Amino acid sequence: MNQLSPVLEIRGVSKRFDATQALDHVSLTLYPGQVHALLGENGAGKSTLIKIMTGIHQPDQGAILLNGRSIQVTNSSQAQLHGIAAIYQEPMIFPDLNVAENIFISHRGRGAVVNWRKMYHDASDILGKLGVHLEVRSQARGLTLAAQQTVEIAKALSLKTRVLIMDEPTASLSVHEVTQLFNLVRTLRNQGVAILFISHRLEEIFEIADHITILRDGKLISSKPVSEVTTETAIRDMVGRDMESFFVKDESRRDDLILSVQGLARSGVFSGITFDIHHGEVLGFAGLVGSGRTDVALALFGISPADEGKIIYDGQPVTIHSPAQATHLGIAYVPEDRREYGLVMPMSIAANITLPMLRRYLTRLGIVKRRAEETTAEEYRQRFSIRASNVRLVTSKLSGGNQQKVVLSKWLNTKPRLLILDEPTRGIDVSAKAEVHHIINELAKEGLGILLISSDLPEVLAMSDRVLVMREGRQMGIFTRQEATQETVMTAAMGQKITVGGI
Amino acid sequence: MLQNRDWRWLLRWESLLAVILVAVIAANIQMSSHYLGTDNFVNLFQLSIEKIIMALIMTFIIINGEIDLSVASVMGLSACLFGRLYDQDIPAEMAVVIALVVGTVCGTFNGFWIAYAGLPSLAVTLASSIMFRGVARILLEDRSVGLFPQWFNNLGQPDLIGPLSFGIILFVVLFGICLIVLQLTAFGRYVYIIGNNKGAARYSGIKVRQTKLTLFILSGLVASLCGLLLAARLGTVRANAAEEFELDIITMVLLGGVSIFGGTGTLVGVGLSILVVLNLRNGMSLAHYSGNIQTSVVGALLIASVLLPNLMRDTRRLRQWRDFRFRPRETDLEEEEGTWQAVG
Numbered sequence: 001m002n003q004l005s006p007v008l009e010i011r012g013v014s015k016r017f018d019a020t021q022a023l024d025h026v027s028l029t030l031y032p033g034q035v036h037a038l039l040g041e042n043g044a045g046k047s048t049l050i051k052i053m054t055g056i057h058q059p060d061q062g063a064i065l066l067n068g069r070s071i072q073v074t075n076s077s078q079a080q081l082h083g084i085a086a087i088y089q090e091p092m093i094f095p096d097l098n099v100a101e102n103i104f105i106s107h108r109g110r111g112a113v114v115n116w117r118k119m120y121h122d123a124s125d126i127l128g129k130l131g132v133h134l135e136v137r138s139q140a141r142g143l144t145l146a147a148q149q150t151v152e153i154a155k156a157l158s159l160k161t162r163v164l165i166m167d168e169p170t171a172s173l174s175v176h177e178v179t180q181l182f183n184l185v186r187t188l189r190n191q192g193v194a195i196l197f198i199s200h201r202l203e204e205i206f207e208i209a210d211h212i213t214i215l216r217d218g219k220l221i222s223s224k225p226v227s228e229v230t231t232e233t234a235i236r237d238m239v240g241r242d243m244e245s246f247f248v249k250d251e252s253r254r255d256d257l258i259l260s261v262q263g264l265a266r267s268g269v270f271s272g273i274t275f276d277i278h279h280g281e282v283l284g285f286a287g288l289v290g291s292g293r294t295d296v297a298l299a300l301f302g303i304s305p306a307d308e309g310k311i312i313y314d315g316q317p318v319t320i321h322s323p324a325q326a327t328h329l330g331i332a333y334v335p336e337d338r339r340e341y342g343l344v345m346p347m348s349i350a351a352n353i354t355l356p357m358l359r360r361y362l363t364r365l366g367i368v369k370r371r372a373e374e375t376t377a378e379e380y381r382q383r384f385s386i387r388a389s390n391v392r393l394v395t396s397k398l399s400g401g402n403q404q405k406v407v408l409s410k411w412l413n414t415k416p417r418l419l420i421l422d423e424p425t426r427g428i429d430v431s432a433k434a435e436v437h438h439i440i441n442e443l444a445k446e447g448l449g450i451l452l453i454s455s456d457l458p459e460v461l462a463m464s465d466r467v468l469v470m471r472e473g474r475q476m477g478i479f480t481r482q483e484a485t486q487e488t489v490m491t492a493a494m495g496q497k498i499t500v501g502g503i
Numbered sequence: 504m505l506q507n508r509d510w511r512w513l514l515r516w517e518s519l520l521a522v523i524l525v526a527v528i529a530a531n532i533q534m535s536s537h538y539l540g541t542d543n544f545v546n547l548f549q550l551s552i553e554k555i556i557m558a559l560i561m562t563f564i565i566i567n568g569e570i571d572l573s574v575a576s577v578m579g580l581s582a583c584l585f586g587r588l589y590d591q592d593i594p595a596e597m598a599v600v601i602a603l604v605v606g607t608v609c610g611t612f613n614g615f616w617i618a619y620a621g622l623p624s625l626a627v628t629l630a631s632s633i634m635f636r637g638v639a640r641i642l643l644e645d646r647s648v649g650l651f652p653q654w655f656n657n658l659g660q661p662d663l664i665g666p667l668s669f670g671i672i673l674f675v676v677l678f679g680i681c682l683i684v685l686q687l688t689a690f691g692r693y694v695y696i697i698g699n700n701k702g703a704a705r706y707s708g709i710k711v712r713q714t715k716l717t718l719f720i721l722s723g724l725v726a727s728l729c730g731l732l733l734a735a736r737l738g739t740v741r742a743n744a745a746e747e748f749e750l751d752i753i754t755m756v757l758l759g760g761v762s763i764f765g766g767t768g769t770l771v772g773v774g775l776s777i778l779v780v781l782n783l784r785n786g787m788s789l790a791h792y793s794g795n796i797q798t799s800v801v802g803a804l805l806i807a808s809v810l811l812p813n814l815m816r817d818t819r820r821l822r823q824w825r826d827f828r829f830r831p832r833e834t835d836l837e838e839e840e841g842t843w844q845a846v847g
Binding site: 301303322323324326327333335337340341342343344345346347351355356358359362366367368410 | 696705
């Protein structure tokens with residue numbers, strides 16, 4: 001299949017950091033015009049490998065060959081000279097410069113005076129080649145994340161990049177934007193660029209990649225054409241054991257309602273939201289990023305209350321005007337942004353878990369009962385197998401998946417009856433994700449009503465009893481488990497005009 | 504007493520302060536035979552008593568992620584208001600109550616704009632400090648008022664209770680209360696949490712606004728009390744009473760290891776830094792160094808206190824960042840025990 005000669009070869013590269021072997025004789029071959037996916041859990045060695053390719057770190061052993069010749073990459077500008085570029089989840093743009101300036105930011109030796117006309121012309125030229133319409137004079141600050149990524153890709157192209165490393169470029173994009181990004185990736189591939197693509201979303205990998213390499217604990221586990229890899233084998237290779245291909249929620253829905261929402265609206269944000277949640281039911285909230293799902297959740301949690309519509313909770317009509325009141329009612333909200341709204345990072349696991357319910361851990365004089373607090377936290381640590389030696393550990397030291405379990409524990413400790421989960425598995429690795437799915441299943445069995453907001457469509461479909469689809473602040477419909485498929489949900493999420501082509 | 508984000512660093516910082524304190528005391532004993540005497544110790548506290556009381560409240564405010572630059576003006580205003588009212592034959596008791604009420608109103612005014620209008624405390628209290636000082640000047644212009652009743656003046660003098668003054672007793676009691684409240688109670692924890700992550704605090708149902716408002720009201724009340732103490736200690740008030748006190752107060756808090764960005768620091772550290780500053784100034788006066796030199800030394804100490812922890816933190820961050828980028832497995836990271844729980 002690969003008559004072409006490889007553009008970049010990594011041969012037997014090893015790297016050690018103090019006590020840990022980050023990479024252990026890893027080899028990787030990139031061909032021009034090929035999308036090569038790199039898979040692995042957090043800490044498998046993907047980042048180290050990228051850092052070696054871009055010259056941020058030097059290998060202890062092994063060689064990097066460019067077009068068959070051994071090269072030394074000692075810093076990122078050298079990598080650039082060799083035609084190796086990397087783009088990351090968070091685009092590294094200069095917000096106050098315009099699109100063209102950002103594209104040509106790394107070009108040097110062009111004399112003292114900028115030839116603006118030529119720069120704008122060249123910039124539109126590159127963007128044109130990518131098939132993107134972006135005003136080259138517009139300020140980068142106003143661009144969407146996806147557009148900023150496009151600028152980064154254009155920047156890489158302007159540098160005559162032959163190897164493009166994309167480190168989780170889709171993590172913060174909406175489904176629609178992912179589609180656009182993939183079109184870009186295909187354009188680049190057709191132009192002969194070798195692409196190393198990293199993502200946690202398996203379905204994306206299968207859609208875009210030609211070849212899949214899997215790392216685990218710094219070792220190369222497998223490297224095969226995509227046709228020889230299945231979801232099951234990929235997951236097994238990544239985690240080192242077999243797992244259910246995709247976890248499907250058990251039937252646990254009861255007949256009694258926990259929440260009924262009628263015509264909920266918040267002017268300018270969302271309107272006409274009507275749904276029920278039963279005890280033991282998971283109601284999925286699907287839709288593109290920015291479709292208003294989180295806003296509905298924030299209204300139910302009292303952060304930004306709704307100004308129209310009825311909320312009937314536990315048979316009683318209620319107005320919810322503060323998180324404290326929502327918590328008191330038994331509504332808990334696990335926010336999407338753990339760092340910003342979920343955790344107080346420099347504080348211990350125990351202090352984080354008891355935070356919303358601190359008044360339960362006070363002596364009569366108002367002193368915090370630390371032992372009681374730690375006992376509670378310890379229960380959750382064991383129940384959710386949070387990987388930390390003890391609950392006095394500060395949460396900033398935990399991995400994303402374990403931090404998410406701390407946030408979950410924090411809210412479950414409020415003994416909620418309605419749990420709102422906003423992107424609960426974003427940015428956590430495959431095995432932590434599966435654990436979170438198990439926890440959701442268990443909670444539903446215990447009779448909690450769960451509102452699950454997720455942009456991970458397979459997750460929503462597998463975990464939800466029913467799926468509510470939103471688009472631009474409106475409710476597009478509610479699908480039962482039987483009705484909800486990738487096609488029906490995506491059609492609703494994207495409106496009628498856009499035809500759905502395999503997402 | 505380890506309610507802090509990184510107790511190892513804190514431990515080092517507080518022990519550093521303790522070492523400095525011991526060194527200063529040792530040097531003072533060496534230098535002057537007058538140093539070790541009850542009178543000198545009482546005097547040492549008396550000279551800055553209003554500032555050190557105020558530093559206790561300022562600790563809460565800065566840990567909460569805010570700052571109150573208006574405390575000195577509130578002190579001045581309350582002292583001048585008291586003087587003016589007393590001068591107009593209003594009974595001193597009544598004047599004291601009115602001054603305290605007005606101080607509380609000043610604090611509420613600040614707190615409202617900061618907590619409910621969401622304005623930055625730096626700007627609000629800078630502006631209000633000018634305003635309050637202006638009112639004080641309107642009240643007394645360039646007069647000075649004195650000849651207060653004996654009972655009032657006694658509040659500012661030593662030997663009220665044993666060799667101690669009312670202010671010193673108040674400081675000790677307040678220090679104890681603040682220590683317990685900040686380090687052990689739910690309110691104290693909320694103060695830290697809001698200083699660390701306002702968003703998470705709000706989403707956890709913590710009343711961020713009320714907490715901030717409470718602190719600023721308290722700040723106004725205590726500042727006006729301190730203004731009255733100043734009037735009683737000096738026996739006379741002028742419009743420039745307590746001018747620029749806020750700088751010394753903030754210095755003591757920051758020197759105590761409280762981060763100007765909020766979220767970190769302990770009252771133990773602030774207590775130690777107060778002792779360091781007072782003993783340093785006292786020793787230098789005993790050695791006949793001028794006030795200007797004293798101020799310069801304290802300023803240098805403050806710069807060191809801001810610089811040193813930052814340097815320590817930066818090198819640590821640098822190391823963490825390196826570890827982070829290349830970390831093999833997140834669970835293998837150094838397991839640093841955190842914060843909160845240890846009771847000092």
